[in-house]
Amino acid sequence: MTEPTLFVEVHILQSLPPSNINRDDSGTPKQAVYGGARRARVSSQAWKRATRIEFAKGEAPADRATRTKRIATLLSQRLAAPAADGGAGLETAQADRLAGALLEPLGIKKSSKKEEQSAYLLFFGKRQLDSLIALLGDRAAELAAVADKELEAEIKQLDVVSALSTGHPAEVALFGRMVADLKELNVDAAVQVAHALSTHAVRTEFDYYTAVDDENTDDTGAGMIGTVEFNSSTLYRYAVLGVHQLRDNLTSADAARETAVRFVDAFTRSMPTGHQNTFAHRTLPQLVLITVRTDQPVNLVSAFEEPVAGQQGLAGDSAVALAEELRSVTATWGSAPVQKLATYALNPDKLEASFGPSMPFPALLDALGELVDTWLDQGTVPAQRTNTAEAAKR
Incomplete structure (x- = not known):
């Protein structure tokens, strides 16, 4: 029997002024051809990182994740920290040696160019370093003093892999982790993010700028001149969260509910x-x-797919096109969302039939939290809300 699934999809229309928020290697705003027209594009990687940084603002420092090649350095610093601060109080050389031994079972190899760095970026929670140190108990100093072969044998008796394969922070549970050398460390992402595309055709423009040398009073020329490329756009952004996968990654329904709401925010x-x-x-x-x-x-x-022309504004016409597409997909495929929640101020008379009534964004988050909580607890999705006033109060 197939396990029940719950997908929370986020569809966003957002207008940007002249900007260059995600550029290619030549400095040009990223683009893509879609529907035969050139569109502004923001890569999924760029928006996932921005989302992760925004999400981390609400996390306690100890509960945050980090993506780095410097896991050996971080682990060594923790081992060298005083016991009162959760460390082992080792000398720097001992801490470096023990950190390297602990990471060996994880297949984390040193970079050939920079010995203090691993060969690839690793995404992990800062508390998971504490779990690695906890494996040592009160034997850190003892193990740091033994010969290499004996240390290797002692480390093999510890369940080092479990320290990074369990107890994932919310960020790792959301965005996942892929480690080619050790599949036990892989975490299936609960979130997928699409590349953002403009709903209309765009043209790249150039800003010619100058900088004045404040101390130069001898001539009127510029101290520096240059150009920067930009465009302006109304973007369609899309992400989907698999609540079932998030729950499995976090192993806690309460944590899954909170994380789901905070991700959407x-x-x-x-x-x-x-x-x-x-x-x-x-x-x-x-x-x-x-x-x-x-x-x-x-x-x-x-x-x-047919670029919006923007006869009455790009955002307003894009919203109407999105409403019509949702109706069309529902009618054609018989695939209607089991519930819709929306926040908007564009063309309410044209959107309410497709999206339901608009509610303030904080109320939308509250309603989403209740929906996810009900599904996690009962395996069902609550009935569709229709009362805007009631939703806003909650």
């Missing part, structure tokens, strides 16, 4: 930071639609 409010000082491009979405499904995710980017 972080994804909605996050923004990549490319050229942020130049363009001050941070905006909030004009539409957030949550669709909840129990069968399979459905990305609605096909609403914009």
Whole structure:
């Protein structure tokens, strides 16, 4: 029998002013051809990192995750810290040697170029380093003093792999981890994020700028000149969260509920930071639609396969196109979301029939939390809400 699934999809329409939030190796804003037209594009990697940083703001420092090649250095620092601070109080050389021995069973090999770094980035929770140290008990100093072969034999008796394969922080549970050398460390991501695309065709423009040398009073020329590429766009952003996978990764229903709500909040409010000082491009979405499904995710980017022309504004026309696509997909495939939650101020008379009534975003998050909580507890999704006033109060 197939395990029950719950997919929380986030559809966002967001307009950006002139900006270059995600550029390629030549400095040009990333683009893609879709529906025969060139679109602005923001890579999924860029928005996932922005979301992870936004999400981490609500985490206690000890509960955060980090992605780094410097796990050996971090572990060594913890081993050298005083026992009162959770460390083992070792000398630096002893700590370095013991850290290397502990990481050996994980297949974490040193980089050929930088000996203090591993060969690849590893995503892990800071508390998981504590779990590694806890395996040593009160024997850290004793083990740090034994010969290499004896140390290797002692470490093999410890369940080192379990320290990084259990007790995942929320960030790892959400975004997953892939380790080619040791599949036991792999974590299936609970979240998938699409590349954001403009709903319309775009054209790259160039900003010619100059910088004045304040101390140069001899001539009127610029101290520096240059150009920066930019575009402006209304983006369709999409992400899907598998609540069932998140629950399995966290092994706690309460943690899964809280993490699901905080992910939606972080994804909605996050923004990549490319050229942020130049363009001050941070905006909030004009539409957030949550669709909840129990069968399979459905990305609605096909609403914009024909580029929006923007006769009455790109955002407003994009919202109408998205509403029409949701109706069309539902009618054609018989695949209706089991519940919809939405926050918007665009064309309410044209959107309510497809998205339901708009509610303040905090109320949307509360309603989503209740929905996820009910599914985790009872395996069912609550009935669709229709009363805006009631939703706003909650």
